[in-house]
Amino acid sequence: MSFFICHWSFVICRRAAASVARSWACAMHTDTTQAPLDTVETLALRYPDIPVEAIFKEDILRRGMAWSRDALEIAAGYKPKAYFIFSFDLVPIAEMRQGENTKAPEELRLVGGPYDFKPIIVSVRLNPSSPYRVEKGDEGSLLMKLDGQSVAGVELQKAPSYYHRTLANGKPIMDIAPTIEWGYLLYLTVFRLCQYFGAQEECQFCDINENYRQQRKAGRPYTSVKSAEEILEALEIIASTDSVSTAYTVTGGSITSTLEGKSEIDFYARYPEAIEKRFPGRWIGKVVIQALPKDQVQRLRDAGTKIYHPNYEVWDRRLFEIICAGKNRHIGRDEWIRRILDAADVFGPGNVIPNFVAGIEMSKPAGFATVDEAIASTSEGLDFFMSHGVSPRFTTWCPEPLSVLGRTQAGAPLEYHVRLLRAYRDTRARYGLKPPQGYGQPGLGNAVFSVSSFMDVLPPAAAVQ
Numbered sequence: 482m483s484f485f486i487c488h489w490s491f492v493i494c495r496r497a498a499a500s501v502a503r504s505w506a507c508a509m510h511t512d513t514t515q516a517p518l519d520t521v522e523t524l525a526l527r528y529p530d531i532p533v534e535a536i537f538k539e540d541i542l543r544r545g546m547a548w549s550r551d552a553l554e555i556a557a558g559y560k561p562k563a564y565f566i567f568s569f570d571l572v573p574i575a576e577m578r579q580g581e582n583t584k585a586p587e588e589l590r591l592v593g594g595p596y597d598f599k600p601i602i603v604s605v606r607l608n609p610s611s612p613y614r615v616e617k618g619d620e621g622s623l624l625m626k627l628d629g630q631s632v633a634g635v636e637l638q639k640a641p642s643y644y645h646r647t648l649a650n651g652k653p654i655m656d657i658a659p660t661i662e663w664g665y666l667l668y669l670t671v672f673r674l675c676q677y678f679g680a681q682e683e684c685q686f687c688d689i690n691e692n693y694r695q696q697r698k699a700g701r702p703y704t705s706v707k708s709a710e711e712i713l714e715a716l717e718i719i720a721s722t723d724s725v726s727t728a729y730t731v732t733g734g735s736i737t738s739t740l741e742g743k744s745e746i747d748f749y750a751r752y753p754e755a756i757e758k759r760f761p762g763r764w765i766g767k768v769v770i771q772a773l774p775k776d777q778v779q780r781l782r783d784a785g786t787k788i789y790h791p792n793y794e795v796w797d798r799r800l801f802e803i804i805c806a807g808k809n810r811h812i813g814r815d816e817w818i819r820r821i822l823d824a825a826d827v828f829g830p831g832n833v834i835p836n837f838v839a840g841i842e843m844s845k846p847a848g849f850a851t852v853d854e855a856i857a858s859t860s861e862g863l864d865f866f867m868s869h870g871v872s873p874r875f876t877t878w879c880p881e882p883l884s885v886l887g888r889t890q891a892g893a894p895l896e897y898h899v900r901l902l903r904a905y906r907d908t909r910a911r912y913g914l915k916p917p918q919g920y921g922q923p924g925l926g927n928a929v930f931s932v933s934s935f936m937d938v939l940p941p942a943a944a945v946q
């Protein structure tokens with residue numbers, strides 16, 4: 482009982498602190514020797530305009546979560562983690578002792594508890610050593626705990642009926658067309674490898690090639706190249722059984738030479754072409770591939786694609802050259818930026834949404850040493866793109882141990898993520914940008930985007946699809 486009183490005092494305190502916290506927010510950094518819960522609560526007091534739910538979510542995303550054995554057995558009855566592109570785990574499968582890779586859910590929804598959480602959806606990133614741990618509560622309920630203290634209740638999503646079905650060739654639909662974002666987004670990774678290969682070419686935060694190998698080794702059906710026919714067959718079943726999915730993403734690794742005799746645009750464009758021909762306008766079509774020349778981007782638009790994600794990853798020139806060495810060598814930073822702006826002419830600026838991997842600005846050895854420097858740099862990038870009406874978005878960096886950067890280090894400090902959310906929200910507001918299309922409803926309690934809180938911190942809007 483005293484614990485609840487303590488945390489209700491915290492909530493009241495947080496409200497009272499709102500008027501004074503801003504004055505010293507920039508001057509202080511979180512003490513990294515603090516216990517994780519103290520760090521969250523300190524930041525919640527310092528940044529009262531960021532919902533405490535979003536602060537916990539960012540912390541869970543950067544640290545990952547553990548599962549007790551009995552909680553994991555309950556989770557095994559719900560929608561499982563499909564490993565939709567990367568591992569998004571903080572340990573390799575070989576080090577999971579409870580079969581977490583096959584039993585853990587894709588996402589969970591935190592709600593209620595001592596902080597009175599509004600519902601917030603969090604992607605499941607596995608880390609048996611994390612201070613965050615999902616445990617079984619009373620009567621089969623699940624709780625998220627931090628260092629043994631309850632944070633919120635945990636809800637899970639049922640697997641859609643098509644997750645139990647296969648294509649005519651026997652491949653599970655969960656492999657061909659999994660859903661994330663609480664069912665909102667069909668994630669079509671049509672090429673599970675990347676032709677940027679090895680430490681000199683692969684983006685240093687990315688484990689796509691290594692993850693493919695570990696999944697195959699673990700026995701997961703994991704199709705390396707999905708045919709357009711397989712995608713259409715899966716979507717046929719989904720369209721006839723599902724009313725939740727609203728958007729799809731076609732994506733995969735970069736193609737620097739050819740794949741199946743096709744260039745990058747020839748390979749990837751045929752998927753939205755086939756989908757939109759068969760199901761015109763049924764879903765919001767999104768494509769995540771490299772920044773391509775304008776005439777090639779036009780092909781995606783002509784096919785019916787609504788949103789284009791030429792992922793930029795990190796703003797700082799020096800860090801882009803080091804961390805995204807393959808992209809820098811094949812396309813180059815200045816050209817990548819030029820192509821993003823060209824794409825804005827084709828799609829409309831609000832429909833060009835380059836991803837930043839939030840946190841790699843502070844990775845060692847090349848990254849910024851302080852939160853102030855990292856925030857200043859990424860804010861400059863946000864300002865640049867948003868001044869052109871282009872709205873980047875984030876994936877909170879998961880230091881995957883099979884990636885170059887994730888082998889040796891943990892993620893960025895939590896304060897960096899909290900301040901980034903403010904910079905994102907405030908820069909959008911300064912340029913009067915509407916919430917992005919293709920992400921569902923914005924705002925705490927409504928948002929479904931699970932690998933960053935950027936949608937949770939936007940104001941709610943009535944008419945966003």
Ligand code: SF4
Pocket residue numbers: 674675676677682683684687688689733734735
């Ligand atoms: S381009 Fe970079 S981030 Fe994208 S799949 Fe290849 S290595 Fe990964």
